[in-house]
Amino acid sequence: MAPPDDPGTDATPPARAPRVTTAVLAAVVLLAGLGARAVLPAAVGGPAGDTLYATLAVLLVALVVRRPLPAALLGLVLCAAVEALQLTDLPGRAADAVPQARYVLGSTFHAPDLGWYALGAAVGWAALALAVPARRHERHTRSAPRRGRLALLLVPVVALGAAGGELAASMGAEADALAVAVADGEDALTGSEGRVDDESVRDAMAESLDDARAVLSATPVLERRPGAATRARERVADAADALLDSRHQFARSQANATRDALAEFTARGDTVLAATEGLGAPRAPREALRSALESADTALAAAAPTLLDAAELAEIEQITAELADGVPAVEQATTALMTAQDAVTCPEDDQLWFPGAGRLADDELAAIPWDPEYSVRADVLDGLVALDEAYRARFGEHLTINSAYRSYEQQVAVYNPADPNPLAAPPGCSNHGLGTAVDLGGGVQTFGSAQYEWLKAHAAEHGWTHPGWAEPDGRLPEAWHWQSVETPETY
Secondary structure, eight states: OOOTTOGGGOOOOOOOOOHHHHHHHHHHHHHHHHHHHHHSOHHHHHHHHHHHHHHHHHHHHHTTSOSHHHHHHHHHHHHHHHHHHTTSSHHHHHHHHOGGGHHHHOSSOOTTHHHHHHHHHHHHHHHHHHHSOOOGGGTTTTHHHHHHHHHHHHHHHHHHHHHHHHHHHHHHHHHHHHHHHHHHHHHHHHHTTTOOSOTHHHHHHHHHHHHHHHHHHSOBTTTBOTTHHHHHHHHHHHHHHHHHHHHHHHHHHHHHHHHHHHHHHHHHHHHHHHHTTTTTOOHHHHHHHHHHHHHHHHHHHHTOHHHHHHSOHHHHHHHHHHHHHHHHHHHHHHHHHHHHHHHHHOOSTTOOOOTTTTOOOGGGEEEETTEEEEEEEGGGHHHHHHHHHHHHHHHSSOOOEEEOOOOHHHHHHHOOTTSSSOSSOOTTSOGGGGTOEEEEOTTTTSTTOHHHHHHHHHGGGGTEEOOGGGSTTSSSOOTTEEEETTSOSOO
16 A cells, blocks of 8 residues: 555545635625626726626636636636527516516627636636645645646636737727717718708718618627727718718808809999989988998908818808898898988889989890880890780781880980979889880870780780889870880889
8 A cells, every 4th residue: 555645646535615715705706896887987897897797606606616627617608608698588588577687697798798707717716726725745746736737727818808808998999989980970960961062972971870880789799890890980980071071062152152142232232322322312221231231341351262262161151151141231221222212213102213224234235126226125125026026917017116225314315303294204213224114106105096905915925014003094194105024113
């Protein structure tokens, strides 16, 4: 028989962790896990809680399987199995039946948790190994080899846990960054409605956001690979850049269009202000128009193309808003001065004063083909020609033109302010000065004649009319005066 102290014949059973020590360690780990979840930030408390959850599982298993290595392996397998169950509806159903079950079974599968479980199992293994009491005859002969084997086995497990933790942290950071990009992208998409030069960029933005949401909802590792969230975020960023560029283009085009519109109103306002000089218009509307024009000039200067090209989106939109505000301001001030001048210059309610009356440019006028001595505004000529053709088909002759467009000087010549009922309106108040009126003869000049009655029945078909003030019961009966429907009746 070999001596009792011969290592080769040692029949001592394998070392086991004391249950009391294991129970105490389990209680400490349980409290530590709950504290980590409650106190630490989610980014730290979550991984710490998962690690201690696995450690606790190992310690609980060790109460039954008291050997450290089998307990650690079984505890890790148990944690992995619980995590895998989260891919099914069993945890949810269990939590519905017993709400406390969610603390054990969890709710959502998170692949990086497996790394933290491995680390926790390693911690539990180490704790159990250290808790196993050494036998006296092993203290010198087996302590060092055992610790070496323990360290050798512990290193890859800890490394695996650390790698899993790093992977979880990395994928978590990717997902967080993508979530921020999605929120910003949604705001950008909402704010761009009706404000892009190319609507397809909004479609591309919406598509990139849909893809990003799909990535966020995918199961990490199993469905969402490392780097997928980063690539999705880059696609969202590219789409956001394209969206911003399109908004810039749209904003510049809107600013240019609004600037051009304001420039037209400003030019008209300048004309009216100059034309009313010395004509007796009240001072207040003149000063109001002058002030509106000065504000408009300031806005126009800020909207110079070179400045718009260098401006940020918010600046361009602000410039456009100021230009847009200037349009009604100048238009209303111009109309107010014209109305004031009309009250001074034009004695009748059916007369309107226009600064351009009698001052039309040659390219705004067109000669009447069958009587080129007379002209009308070019845009109303076609209707007059069509009316003449119909008239000639009925009566066998052209319309007889006695008067058409009158220059300002011609209107001055025919106007007699001493006549209490002048046949010619004051200069600036006559439709003849606008190039939209003609005086006709050849029978038309007589109320009730066949020619007059025919025109009354058919002139409107071709865009011409006999105004109410010239009717037999009107303010100034003039059977011969006919005018285009384009003749303004209000400002």
